[in-house]
Amino acid sequence: MAAPSLEFWFEFASTYSYVAAMRIGALASKANVAVQWRPFLLGPIFKAQGWDTSPFNLYPAKGRYMWRDLERLCTGLGLPFRQPELFPQPSLLAARVALVGLAEGWGEEFCRAVFRAEFGEAGRIDDIATIVRLLTPFGVAPDNMLAQARSEPIKAQLRDETQTAQQLGIFGAPSFIAADGELFWGNDRLEHALAWAARTN
Amino acid sequence: MAAPSLEFWFEFASTYSYVAAMRIGALASKANVAVQWRPFLLGPIFKAQGWDTSPFNLYPAKGRYMWRDLERLCTGLGLPFRQPELFPQPSLLAARVALVGLAEGWGEEFCRAVFRAEFGEAGRIDDIATIVRLLTPFGVAPDNMLAQARSEPIKAQLRDETQTAQQLGIFGAPSFIAADGELFWGNDRLEHALAWAARTN
Numbered sequence: 001m002a003a004p005s006l007e008f009w010f011e012f013a014s015t016y017s018y019v020a021a022m023r024i025g026a027l028a029s030k031a032n033v034a035v036q037w038r039p040f041l042l043g044p045i046f047k048a049q050g051w052d053t054s055p056f057n058l059y060p061a062k063g064r065y066m067w068r069d070l071e072r073l074c075t076g077l078g079l080p081f082r083q084p085e086l087f088p089q090p091s092l093l094a095a096r097v098a099l100v101g102l103a104e105g106w107g108e109e110f111c112r113a114v115f116r117a118e119f120g121e122a123g124r125i126d127d128i129a130t131i132v133r134l135l136t137p138f139g140v141a142p143d144n145m146l147a148q149a150r151s152e153p154i155k156a157q158l159r160d161e162t163q164t165a166q167q168l169g170i171f172g173a174p175s176f177i178a179a180d181g182e183l184f185w186g187n188d189r190l191e192h193a194l195a196w197a198a199r200t201n
Numbered sequence: 202m203a204a205p206s207l208e209f210w211f212e213f214a215s216t217y218s219y220v221a222a223m224r225i226g227a228l229a230s231k232a233n234v235a236v237q238w239r240p241f242l243l244g245p246i247f248k249a250q251g252w253d254t255s256p257f258n259l260y261p262a263k264g265r266y267m268w269r270d271l272e273r274l275c276t277g278l279g280l281p282f283r284q285p286e287l288f289p290q291p292s293l294l295a296a297r298v299a300l301v302g303l304a305e306g307w308g309e310e311f312c313r314a315v316f317r318a319e320f321g322e323a324g325r326i327d328d329i330a331t332i333v334r335l336l337t338p339f340g341v342a343p344d345n346m347l348a349q350a351r352s353e354p355i356k357a358q359l360r361d362e363t364q365t366a367q368q369l370g371i372f373g374a375p376s377f378i379a380a381d382g383e384l385f386w387g388n389d390r391l392e393h394a395l396a397w398a399a400r401t402n
Contacts, residue, residue, distance in 0.1 A: 049260055059250055061372040065386055072393070171262040185266055188389040192273070 004179070005034040006197040009165055010111075011042040011173040012095055012125060013054070013088035015070050016187040018115040020174040022079055023190060025108070031194040037108055039095040040165045041158065042173055048166070054088045070119070073187075080120030089118060090126040092158075096149040097131055099157055106138040113137075205380070206235040207398040210366055211312075212243040212374040213292035213299075213326060214255070216271050219316040221375040221388040223280055226309070232395040238309055240296040241366045242359065243374055249367070255289045271320070274388075281321030290319060291327040293359075297350040298332055300358055307339040314338075 008024055010017035028035045046054070056063035067083055074081035094114045101107030113134045117123040123130050132142040148154065165175070169183055176184040176193035180200050184193035209225055211218035229236045247255070257264035268284055275282035295315045302308030314335045318324040324331050333343040349355065366376075370384055377385040377394035381401050385394035 059372060061370050065370065065372065065384060068384070069386070069390075169262050169266065171260060171266065183266060183269070185270070186389075188387075189270075 003032060003034045004197045004200070005036065006179075006193055007036045007038050007177040009038045009040055009168075009170055009173060009175040009177065011040060012091035012098075012111075012114055012118065014042065014173040015056075015066060015087075015119060017174040018119040019070070019073055019077070019079065020187040020190055021112055021115050023077070023187070027190060027194055031198045033194050033197045037098075037102055037111060038161060038165075039098045039102075039111070039158070040162045040170075040173075041091065041095060044162055045166050045171060049171070057087070074119075080116065082120060082122040084118055084122040084124070086124065089124065092126075093128070093131055093149065094125045095158055096154050097135070097145065099154050099161075100145065100148050101138070104140075106140075110134060110138065204233060204235045205398045205401070206237065207380075207394055208237045208239050208378040210239045210241055210369075210371055210374060210376040210378065212241060213295045213312075213315055213319065214289035215243065215374040216257075216267060216288075216320060217388040218375040219320040220271070220274055220278070220280065221391055222313055222316050224278070224388070224391060228391060228395055232399045234395050234398045238299075238303055238312060239362060239366075240299045240303075240312070240359070241363045241371075241374075242292065242296060245363055246367050246372060250372070258288070275320075281317065283321060283323040285319055285323040285325070287325065290325065293327075294329070294332055294350065295326045296359055297355050298336070298346065300355050300362075301346065301349050302339070305341075307341075311335060311339065 006028065008020070010021060024035055046052075051058060054063075056066045071081050073079075098107055098111050098114070101110040114125050114131075117130055117134060118125045125131070128146065131146075135142055135145055168177060168181075172185055174187055174190075176189065178184075178193065178197045178200055182196055182200070184190075184196070207229065209221070211222060225236055247253075252259060255264075257267045272282050274280075299308050299312050299315070302311040315326050315332075318331055318335060319326045326332070329347065332347075336343055336346055369378060369382075371386075373386055375388055375391075377390065379385075379394065379398045379401055383397055383401070385391075385397070
């Protein structure tokens, strides 16, 4: 019997994906659930709903609340938090590099590093220099890596993943999908999703 | 020193307000926090954001998810759940009656009964017959009560409450506001809000 598994769908521009990405490793390990990290782009999904930016920008009261809520959550979890000047940040490059990394075994650590740089240090993840710096610990050649991240197969893979997300009913990030198709939305549902995955295996 | 307190802002048409309304009594009692129940109308706040109905209707994927999520939450909590045919339901009458009841001491129990009728039994809370039936346990004369609920002072009070909610930064329901002004949004933040209220007294 395979170990229980859970898909973790996230978007690098998403604040609550940051919190979920920093929490999921320890919680999944404790629940004995194998997690598949699935980066995707929310932009096309928001666009299909008629939004050209994050709802946190479209609805200022909701946006103000979100930043305060994120700060409180990070404080409670001991996570670094610094609000970036630009939100949401273009996440295309980071997502493509993450796809390469996830296939090569250093993807999860890279994803956490991207989120930490963005929401823990207010860095720019659409800046190539940031991505190159974050790649340092993994001993990969930055130029090769960037070329690979921009190759047709990786571009197509990210487009496909985003389309798959939409087809699975995903409308926001982070989302979690159990092996039986059950969907959970939001960092607040991470524990429920893991419990569901562990139970339904 | 006064007991720690927390304002509970809710809307009778709101599904997650149902769950919060059924949970808040026991949790607040355990946390030794006094709760003020504050019914208001989300409609005018949504309208100011350009919405003419619930976002769960405007965004079908989000709506489908919400009903499934609500069903799961209710199952986990042992709360009755039956999806009403009409959503969102006009909550004006229920909110006005609740304001009368909250001033007279039977409001909280009435609020829970309204939510149970709507989301536990798929009833129509905009139906006067439903409201009259729900008033039975409180020994109030329905005709007097309805006249009072439609009196100018109560109408004005509900308008004022809704305006106050908006001024406080409330953009959805349920919301919780601590004595120091700290805002928490959503049934998922009820425990956080109570802990905050208990701490900051």
